[in-house]
Amino acid sequence: MNSSTTPDKPGHSSTPEPVVVSEEARLKAEEFIxxxxxxxxxxxxxxxxxxxxxxxxxxxxxxxxxxxxxxxxxxxxxxxxxxxxxxxxxxxxxxxxxxxxxxxxxxxxxxxxxxxxxxxxxxxxxxxxxxxxxxxxxxxxxxxxxxxxxxxxxxxxxxxxxxxxxxxxxxxxxxxxxxxxxxxxxxxxxxxxxxxxxxxxxxxVAVDVSSSLIILFTIFGAFLQYSGAGKFYIDFSFSAMGGKPTGAGRTVVLASFLLGGPSGSGVATTVTLGAVAYPMLAKVGYEKNAAGGLLAAGGLGAIISPPVLGAAAFLIAEFLKISYLDVLLMAVIPTILFYLALFLMVELDARKYGMGNVAFDKVDSVWNLTRNYWFHFLSLVSIVAFMMWGFSPVLSVFWATVVSFATSFLRRDTALFSYDLFTGKGSIREHIFKSPFVKAMEGGSLGVLNVAATCAGAGIIVGVVTLTGLGLKFSSIVIDAAGGSLLLTAIYTSMVVWIVGLAVPVTASYIICAVIAAPALIKLGVPDFAAHMFIFYYAVLSEVSPPTALSPFAAAAITGGDPYKTTLQCWKYTVPAFLVPFMFVLDPSGQGLLLMGSTKALAAANWWSIAEVTLTAAVGIAALAGGFQGWALLRTTLLERWMLIIAGFALVYPSTLADVIGFGGVIAALAMQYFRRQLRTA
Structure with missing residues (x-):
């Protein structure tokens, strides 16, 4: 589309009508959960x-x-x-x-x-x-x-x-x-x-992880939910980011990280956040599909954000026989780049859609919220802190759950047992069976059923692949089809993972492709940790890919938008970050984005090389964001738009020539925009 045309969005007045998420929309969104x-x-x-x-x-x-x-x-x-x-x-x-x-x-x-x-x-x-x-x-x-x-x-x-x-x-x-x-x-x-x-x-392996880790993390997430941590994260993000043209979008990005980190569920994060945040997005001028796309993209971050990452991340640690802390380290820079892409998209949205300052009634000041509910932030750091202290992942999440339980009693409104239980008011039976503690224990077990059933079924698939040698056969077929080219093998592998992900959830998609597709990359010299992280990130795309694009479809139910247009908008927000996995597969220098995959290698890593490849990836993401949005310093021309997109793809490909082309394209496009803005001002 020629970028000189008006953006495809409905107009918005300076005094927009208040937007309320209807009960019907909430129920429809619950159907996707x-x-x-x-x-x-x-x-x-x-x-x-x-x-x-x-x-x-x-x-x-x-x-x-x-x-x-x-x-x-x-x-x-x-x-x-x-x-x-x-x-x-x-x-x-x-x-x-x-x-x-x-x-x-x-x-x-x-x-x-x-x-x-x-x-x-x-x-x-x-x-x-x-x-x-x-x-x-x-x-x-x-x-x-x-x-x-x-x-x-x-x-x-x-x-x-x-x-x-x-x-x-x-x-x-x-x-x-x-x-x-x-x-x-x-x-x-x-x-x-x-x-x-x-x-x-x-x-x-899949049931091993489900029985030892995933169930404990769902219990931990349920403890956070019933102690009010989710509400605090939304209130905190709303108070910290509201009031500016980009405030509504920034609120979604920050809240999705805070909510998603402990929960690890994309659809639940999308629905929880959408019910609160969509009225804000509509008020500042987001059209329905764009708002739904941003909400779904934020929910997607729940699956790739530490400290939980989603069930598939625990399987990575088990398949590779490494510490879960190593998996968290590998996810740090890609997660930062994912949210960098979302923040850039939000900033460009404000300029593209001409959003102005809109006053929001804050729930409370950031200081008051932090002073009263500071202990909820422990959920983001306690698990990692325990692992760095030397505890196993299983014991780390166990003690993090104990910490969450104990700190809930710091305030009456977050206590997992009613204070009346200790004062003798009311029936003990009623206090116990209706207590948030019992609900959290129940929710932790019920919340793992769908993932655990998938893990048991995936065990059948893994057993067949191991018994028949299907993984090696499939890898040979893929490599032969690619003519031995690593780039083509990576592209074919990503397509296989994506196609499998169209039909099955993230966990199942990762397990299937880890045993049939990862050997192809490893056979061509890609380190096993890079191959598995590559497959993990493309398995995550199943959350935003029809016919199982549950996060965008749930967001569309809340916003009233078209499900497929919302899915396309979600892709626009997430594509820049999902090109990054090619960097740590195609070239050894790109593995710096994974912090080399282990704590020992990290200690001896070339930090300058890591900084260089991270900067290159960040600039590539920024270029792709500007190209897909059709906006940088100002609205792009068709030539500038394609220059930014080509430059972004070039920067994602890890080679000196590609980097020169990429940086040159970005500088040229920005220079053209700068001089055009100067002429317009004059």
């Missing part, structure tokens, strides 16, 4: 008490395992048993059976427990006969696979079970497949032995 986390039953009476008690026991069990030693052969099956049992009670088999528990739900839940009991009672003999399982082993193993598929369907929809069944079919039908996909094939007994009777299938 349900699409990501499953449409849960809303139970009453003794059924609700039963589910609450079971979820509470599950949280207690996992908090206990964080501090005590529980054998892996016990922890993983018990975790899966809890997940399956609660999934069949909380998520209905179909919408028409919602808000009640049918007899088949109880039967499936009971069978889930029986499968785990049979495994644990079998002891070492059970594991030793995995290559030649007994008839009952095969029966229980098939039942477990079916239950995992059904739990995935209830919590995440049909696509993930269909993909998992395709991998199972690949394992069974190997001799009849066309080359180069042919393999010797495996019988049902051998397949069940791997999936059920070893720690390589359903109880593999």
């Amino acid at each position: 349900e699409a990501e986390e499953g449409a849960a039953n809303k139970l009453k009476g003794w059924l609700a008490v039963t589910v609450t008690a079971l979820a509470f026991v599950m949280s207690v069990f996992h908090l206990y395992t964080a501090y005590a030693i529980v054998p892996t052969q016990t922890l993983r099956p018990v975790h899966v048993g809890f997940v399956l049992f609660l999934s069949f009670l909380v998520f209905p088999i179909a919408k028409r059976f919602r808000h009640r528990i049918m007899w088949w739900d109880w039967l499936a839940a009971a069978l889930s427990v029986g499968i785990v009991v049979y495994l644990i009672m079998g002891g070492d003999d059970f594991t030793d006969r995995n290559t030649s399982p007994a008839p009952w082993d095969i029966a229980f193993g098939i039942a477990l696979i079916v239950l995992v598929l059904e739990a995935m369907r209830r919590t995440n929809g049909w696509i993930m079970p269909i993909i998992t069944c395709s991998f199972l079919a690949y394992a069974l039908l190997g001799p009849w497949l066309p080359a180069p996909w042919t393999h010797k094939g495996y019988e049902v007994g051998r397949l069940v032995g791997v999936m059920y009777m070893t720690l390589e299938g359903i109880y593999g």
